[in-house]
Amino acid sequence: MEREVRQSEKLLMAGLTFILLFMVVQDIVPLGSLNDVNSIFENRSVSGLTVVTITGTVQILLLLGLVLFFRGRPYPLWVKLWLIIHQSFISMGALLDWWIPYFSGYGAKERADKYESMFSNTHSFLPEMNGIVPNTLHVLFHTMLFFCLILTIYISLTKRANMTNDRNRERHVSSS
DSSP: OOOOHHHHHHHHHHHHHHHHHHHHHHSSSSGGGOOHHHHHHSSSSSSHHHHHOOOOOOOHHHHHHHHHHHSSOOOOHHHHHHHHHHHHHHHHHHHIIHHHHHHHTTTHHHHHHHHHHTTTSSSSOOOOOOOOOOHHHHHHHHHHHHHHHHHHHHHHHSSSHHHHHHHHHHHHHHHO
């Protein structure tokens, strides 16, 4: 049976691929004004960076692997739940680490100095709030995380048009 991959699945695969690339390169590959690898290495140990990079990469590889394996087919319930819950936890981490301190100030004191030393030489377009300025690379990353979560929920809650049309045709043919 030929798989028909929906546009939403293609977008999800592209988004997860972007996130995977982010996970791999953000702390170790110089990206001009988007990151400051020297500051990262001054604030984190090589072993700590390795663990964070491998953990993030494996998580996204798992999610991307599930989407690739089931692309063009109905996702089993356990896959839908895994994709939604796992991405929700990653997104919640981004909210707790960046956006809640940024907007509310809650937890900002503990993060402000660290973020300043790691990201002050990187490009940002948002104003400083509560001592925190999310840099452009993290804003793109967090936006893509949210976008992928929304796509996953959409894919999980909607049926494929062709499957619905095929079932309707089968019912019509069998009733004639």
